[in-house]
Amino acid sequence: MYEQLSWLSSMSIDYLGHIDAPxxxxxxxxxxxxxxxPSPAQDHIEREISLxxxxxxRLPQVFLARVxxxxxxxxxxxxxxxxxxxxxxxxxxxxxxxxxxxxxxxxKTLCKDGDQFILRSENATFAPRYVLENDELLIWGVVLYSIxxxxxxxx
Amino acid sequence: xxxPKPCFALxxxxxxxxxxxxxxxxxxxxxxxxxxxxNDGCVVARSADAKPFxxxxxxxxxxxxxxxxxxxxxxxxxxxxxxDLSQRVMTVIDSLVVNSTAYSIDEAFCDLGGMTLPLERxxxxxxxxxxxxxxxxxxxxxxxxxxxxxxxxxxxxxxxxQTGGVVDITDSVRRDKLLKVCDVSDxxxxxxxxxxxxxxxxxxxxWDLAKADPWTLRKRFSVLVEKTARELxxxxxxxxxxxxxxxxxxxxxxxxxxxxxxxxxxxxxxxAYAARACEKLRAQNSLCKKxxxxxxTAMFNPDEPKFARGVICELPYPTDDTRVITKAAVAALSxxxxxxxxxxxxxxxxxxxxxxxxxxxxxFAPAQxxxxxxxxxxxxxxxxxxxxxxxxTGRVPVTPEWNMRRELKSPSFTTRLDELWTVR
Numbered sequence: 222m223y224e225q226l227s228w229l230s231s232m233s234i235d236y237l238g239h240i241d242a243p244x245x246x247x248x249x250x251x252x253x254x255x256x257x258x259p260s261p262a263q264d265h266i267e268r269e270i271s272l273x274x275x276x277x278x279r280l281p282q283v284f285l286a287r288v289x290x291x292x293x294x295x296x297x298x299x300x301x302x303x304x305x306x307x308x309x310x311x312x313x314x315x316x317x318x319x320x321x322x323x324x325x326x327x328x329k330t331l332c333k334d335g336d337q338f339i340l341r342s343e344n345a346t347f348a349p350r351y352v353l354e355n356d357e358l359l360i361w362g363v364v365l366y367s368i369x370x371x372x373x374x375x376x
Numbered sequence: 377x378x379x380p381k382p383c384f385a386l387x388x389x390x391x392x393x394x395x396x397x398x399x400x401x402x403x404x405x406x407x408x409x410x411x412x413x414x415n416d417g418c419v420v421a422r423s424a425d426a427k428p429f430x431x432x433x434x435x436x437x438x439x440x441x442x443x444x445x446x447x448x449x450x451x452x453x454x455x456x457x458x459x460d461l462s463q464r465v466m467t468v469i470d471s472l473v474v475n476s477t478a479y480s481i482d483e484a485f486c487d488l489g490g491m492t493l494p495l496e497r498x499x500x501x502x503x504x505x506x507x508x509x510x511x512x513x514x515x516x517x518x519x520x521x522x523x524x525x526x527x528x529x530x531x532x533x534x535x536x537x538q539t540g541g542v543v544d545i546t547d548s549v550r551r552d553k554l555l556k557v558c559d560v561s562d563x564x565x566x567x568x569x570x571x572x573x574x575x576x577x578x579x580x581x582x583w584d585l586a587k588a589d590p591w592t593l594r595k596r597f598s599v600l601v602e603k604t605a606r607e608l609x610x611x612x613x614x615x616x617x618x619x620x621x622x623x624x625x626x627x628x629x630x631x632x633x634x635x636x637x638x639x640x641x642x643x644x645x646x647x648a649y650a651a652r653a654c655e656k657l658r659a660q661n662s663l664c665k666k667x668x669x670x671x672x673t674a675m676f677n678p679d680e681p682k683f684a685r686g687v688i689c690e691l692p693y694p695t696d697d698t699r700v701i702t703k704a705a706v707a708a709l710s711x712x713x714x715x716x717x718x719x720x721x722x723x724x725x726x727x728x729x730x731x732x733x734x735x736x737x738x739x740f741a742p743a744q745x746x747x748x749x750x751x752x753x754x755x756x757x758x759x760x761x762x763x764x765x766x767x768x769t770g771r772v773p774v775t776p777e778w779n780m781r782r783e784l785k786s787p788s789f790t791t792r793l794d795e796l797w798t799v800r
Contacts, residue, residue, distance in 0.1 A: 279685060281464035282509035284789075287796040303796070309509050319799050324403035328799040359402055361511075 276366055282309040284362065286319060286328075293317070293328055295343030298367045304328065306362035317364040322350065323357050328364065380490035382612045383518065383546060386525040387469055387502055389462075390513045390533065390541075392482035394423035396461045397451050399511040400789045400797045408448040412436050414665065414728055416452055416784060420624055452784040455727050459668045459688050460790040462725075464510045467684045470675035472502050478629045478723055485522060499542035518544040522614055523607035524551065526564040527582060548610070555583035555608060565604055573597065582608060626664070628653040629723035635674075636719045642671060643706055649724040650705040654698040657726055663694035667701055668725040669708040673717050683717040686725075688791075694730055701726070 277283045288302045296317065298304065304319075312318045314333040319326065320340060329340035329350070338352040352358045389395060393411040398404050408426035410419045418435045429446045430439060436450065443450055462481045469476050475487040486502075488495060499516035506514050515536070517529030524545060531554055532543040545551040561571040563582050573596075579585050586608035594602035603613045628649040636642050646669060657664055670686025689704045705724060787795035 279683070281467040281684070285793075285796050287798050288800075289798040290800045292800060303793075304799070308511065321402035324405075326400075326402065326797065326799045361402070 276305045276368075277307065278305065280307075282362075283307050283365075286326075288328055288367070292342040292344050292347045293330075295345075296330070297369075298328070298343070298364075299369060301370070303368040304364045305366040305368070307365050308362040310363040310365075312360040312363050319361040319364065321357075321359040321361055322352065326361070331360070381520065383488040383491065383495065383520055384522050384525040384612075385473070385486040385488050385495075385499060385502070385516055385518045386479075386522070386529040387476075387484045387486065387506070387514050387516050388529050388533070389465060389482035390515060391421060391423045392462070392512070393421035393451075393453065393458055394426070395512050396454070396458050397786055398423075399461065401786070404449060408446065409451065410443070410448055411451050411453055412784065414453060414730060420453065450784055451786055453728070454786050454788065455666055455668075456688055456788040456791045457786065459686065459725070459727065461510055461512060463670055463684065463686050465506055465512050465514070466723075467672065467675055468506045468509045469502060470672070470684070472498070472505060474676055475631060477631070478627055478725075480627050481625045481725060481727070485525070488518065495546060496542055496544040499544060500540065503541050513541070516542045518542075518546060519551065520546055520610045521607040521612040523564050523604055524610065527554065527558060527562065527608075530558070530562050551610065552583065555586055556581055558582040560585050563604060563608065565600065570597070570601065624727075624729055626653050626656045626660075626662075626726040626729070627723065628656070628725075629721060631721050632719065637715075637717065639710070639713045642713065642719060642722060643709055645722045646671075646705050646709045646724065647702050649722060650702045651698050653724045653726050654696060654701055657729070658696045662729040662731060663696050664701070664726040665691050665694045665728040665730065666726070667691060667704055667708070668723075668727060669705045669712065670723045670725075671709065671712055671719050672721050672723075674720040681717055683714065683719070685712055686723070687711055688727070 273279050278285070284306045286304050286306055288298055288300060288304055291300050293299075298317075306319050310316075312331055314331055316331055317328065318331045318340075319328055320331070321327070322340060327340060327350075329342060332339040332341050332349070338358060340350040340352065340358075342349070391409075394409040397409055397411065406425070408429070409423040410426050410430055411421040412418065413420045416436050418433050419430055419439070420432070422430055422432070426446075426448050429442060429448065442448075458481060462478075465482075466476070466478050466484055469484050469486065473486040473488065473491070476484045477486075478484050488498070491498060495518045499518055502516055503514055506512060515529050515532035517525045517527065517532055519525040519528045528543040528545045531545075532539050532541050535543075543554075545554050558581060559571075560566055560574050560579055560582055561568070563585060566574070566585075574580075574585065577588075577596075579588055585605050588605055590602045590605055593605055606613050630645075630649065632645065636645070650667070666688055668686055668688045670684070672684035673680060673682050675682055675684065687708045689708045691700060691704060695701065709722075787797075789795065789797050
């Protein structure tokens with residue numbers, strides 16, 4: 222779960238509201254007991270907590286990827302972390318995306334300046350990458366969560 | 377009330393194996409791809425742009441130079457990846473139609489009877505949602521019978537650019553127009569031999585077949601050919617099981633009559649489907665090395681908890697033994713099953729098929745006895761592996777075959793944590 226960028230708050234509030242865009246219900250977040258006519262006790266059955274469900278890992282549009290390098294450390298995404306990527310969510314400026322820029326898979330914050338798309342690293346040592354006319358940009362998906370192991374074991 | 381007019385859609389993934397290889401390799405979007413059979417034997421799949429250069433079934437060792445010459449990239453088959461992406465595609469399709477049945481790893485028939493939406497629009501919706509969610513391009517054919525839907529799908533592929541990958545021939549004028557431009561060999565279930573017989577009778581196009589006398593077709597050939605002709609006329613009469621196409625996978629998938637919540641009836645269903653799939657396997661004289669089991673709830677009802685998961689199970693040796701495959705499938709089900717869901721469908725997919733003489737040439741394969749003791753030993757192996765989840769990845773014990781395959785195999789992007797896509 223990444224921190225929101227401080228500069229984001231200076232942007233239009235519209236952007237902040239689109240992390241779960243309309244039209245993409247996330248049923249796994251709101252568990253309901255199956256309907257029918259069950260025994261009264263069933264009303265009180267609770268299932269085990271499932272990270273699969275919380276992160277939407279079983280949804281057909283959700284994929285995992287591993288982060289290489291520290292270009293996103295400013296938002297708390299570090300080398301070796303796992304990221305949960307949703308292909309169905311519309312990539313809006315301010316969201317962290319997986320993008321293929323000239324076929325190179327990148328994790329960056331998507332920004333837009335007028336008509337100009339920018340892929341921004343969250344690390345001062347990486348210059349922002351302006352997407353130029355001859356560049357080929359493919360937005361592969363939007364990063365919803367990141368998962369970090371705090372031991373030497375791989376996440 | 378009047379019964380709604382029958383209507384079917386066939387959703388078919390474009391060059392499925394090759395498309396899977398491209399999902400995590402944007403650099404290969406415009407690079408031709410071939411996928412090789414187990415042990416890197418021969419070509420089993422080609423991307424559209426590789427088709428002009430490479431024939432189906434060409435042995436890998438014979439075409440190496442040709443691959444280099446045309447810049448074609450070869451992959452060993454990565455069944456874990458294909459199985460996972462197939463499941464995702466089917467789940468997305470399920471979310472858009474009430475009743476769909478996987479016909480093979482990359483095809484699903486949808487029953488659109490009673491759908492109120494304009495059908496072509498629904499077809500485009502299926503196409504765009506599957507592409508966006510999974511990265512896999514599909515074609516959609518829509519018609520009043522399954523055979524016509526298959527033909528419409530063929531047209532969607534052949535005239536990809538003009539049709540945008542969706543062809544609806546529920547309208548009889550459009551249907552007849554298509555029948556007239558398609559060769560009889562384009563028709564579902566009409567193989568090369570049958571085509572020769574038919575052209576000998578002056579039946580050259582799909583239209584000719586549709587107009588042929590059904591009784592003559594039945595007498596000279598079979599009920600199947602007769603039914604195919606009737607289907608082309610728009611009269612639905614083929615069940616899914618009746619059509620046998622040459623298959624690289626065998627799929628048995630059904631909707632349950634009622635939703636199942638307990639594991640016992642699911643087990644029966646899985647065992648029954650496995651038995652049916654094994655019959656099909658033996659009927660085409662193949663052996664299989666991997667079986668994929670998946671169970672799912674309906675995806676259509678937004679108010680019910682949804683579930684769609686599958687696992688791939690590596691079989692100890694290429695086999696057509698129902699007992700071996702059923703046991704593996706049932707073990708896989710126990711791994712998959714979770715309380716609290718109303719399951720609507722189970723699916724058995726037999727993968728990595730081979731002919732009996734294809735693998736005996738492998739001197740380094742472990743000695744294979746098909747005795748019961750071996751079967752039990754294998755089961756123990758499977759169960760031991762289940763606990764650690766290794767079976768799910770489709771990983772094979774170290775054998776020469778596996779070593780060789782690994783050289784060209786893409787990572788198991790979706791099923792192994794240590795092989796995930798790396799982004800920088």
